[in-house]
Amino acid sequence: MKNVYFRAEVDETKCIGDGLCQTVCPSGAIRVEDKKARVDDRKCVACNHCADICPEEAVRLVDRTEPLLLKVNPAEVDRNELVKLCIKAHLHPRQLICLCAGTRVEEAAAAVLKGARSLQDITTMTGVCSGCTLYCTEPMLRLLKAAGIEPDLGEGRRLYNITPTIWDVPEEVIRKHPGYYLEEDKGVFRKT
Numbered sequence: 786m787k788n789v790y791f792r793a794e795v796d797e798t799k800c801i802g803d804g805l806c807q808t809v810c811p812s813g814a815i816r817v818e819d820k821k822a823r824v825d826d827r828k829c830v831a832c833n834h835c836a837d838i839c840p841e842e843a844v845r846l847v848d849r850t851e852p853l854l855l856k857v858n859p860a861e862v863d864r865n866e867l868v869k870l871c872i873k874a875h876l877h878p879r880q881l882i883c884l885c886a887g888t889r890v891e892e893a894a895a896a897v898l899k900g901a902r903s904l905q906d907i908t909t910m911t912g913v914c915s916g917c918t919l920y921c922t923e924p925m926l927r928l929l930k931a932a933g934i935e936p937d938l939g940e941g942r943r944l945y946n947i948t949p950t951i952w953d954v955p956e957e958v959i960r961k962h963p964g965y966y967l968e969e970d971k972g973v974f975r976k977t
C-alpha cells in the first residue's frame with residue numbers, strides 16, 4: 786500500500802527525447818512520444834527515478850492535488866489460493882516484499898490474483914517498486930511465474946531479473962554434493 790503525494794512533470798523545452806527515463810520507470814508511466822517524454826499521472830508512483838537519470842534535468846516531482854492511494858486488500862481474495870500461490874513462489878505471505886513501501890508478499894500476491902500480469906501492473910496496483918527497487922523485483926517475478934505468467938519485463942527496462950536460489954538447484958546436484966546440506970536447508974525453510 787502506498788499513498789502517492791507527488792507526480793512527475795516534464796519540461797518539454799528541456800527534454801531531448803532520448804528515452805532514458807522510460808528505461809527506469811517501474812510503472813510504465815513515462816513514455817517518449819513524438820520525441821518528448823510524457824507522463825501518465827494515473828500510473829506515476831513518484832519514485833523519482835526518471836528525474837535522477839534525466840541528463841537534461843527535464844523532470845521534477847510536483848504535488849498532486851489529491852493523493853493517489855495504491856492498495857490491494859488481501860482479504861478480498863481467496864485465502865487458500867493466496868497461500869498456495871505464495872508457497873509455489875517460495876515466499877511467506879507476511880514477508881515484506883518492498884521495504885520502501887512497507888508492502889507484504891500477500892498484497893502483491895492478491896494483486897496477481899486480481900489480474901496483475903506484469904511488474905508494472907503490480908506496481909500501479911500496490912506501490913511496490915516505487916523506492917530503491919533492489920529487493921522487490923525478484924519476489925514479484927517469482928509470484929508472476931508461480932501464477933503461470935511469463936512476465937513482460939517492459940521494453941528496454943533496466944531491472945534485476947530472477948536470481949537462482951536454493952529452490953532452483955537440480956535434485957541431481959543436491960544428491961551429488963551432500964556436504965552442502967541443501968536438502969536439509971530446504972527442510973528448514975519448508976517448516977518456516
Ligand code: SF4
Nearest residue numbers: 800801803804806839
Ligand atoms: S530522460 Fe529526460 S531528456 Fe531523456 S526523454 Fe526522459 S525527460 Fe526527456
Ligand code: SF4
Nearest residue numbers: 810829830832833835
Ligand atoms: S513512476 Fe517514477 S520513473 Fe515513472 S514517471 Fe513517476 S516518478 Fe518518473
